[in-house]
Amino acid sequence: MSSTTDPAASADDLADPVCDRCGDPVPGERVIRLSSEPCSALEGRYAAVTKVCCPDCVAAVGMLALEARAHGESE
Secondary structure (H helix, E strand, C coil): CEEEECCCCCCCCCCCCECCCCCCECCHHHCEEEEECCCHHHCCCCCCEEEEECHHHHHHCCCCCCCCCCCCCCC
């Protein structure tokens, strides 16, 4: 599982994204996207997903130790 923090919503966005867990609007500077990609052995059973979450819900589901790096950046 990985995470990214979206620094700001695009100019095309008319409304703040909504947290997939609690349903509350999330200001662009506080959006966290959680992504999951199944290993090759499970690709036939599970799909890769990305969910928009607010920081409070990320903490609530136990994702407390997140890395602050952009999607696609290597270590």
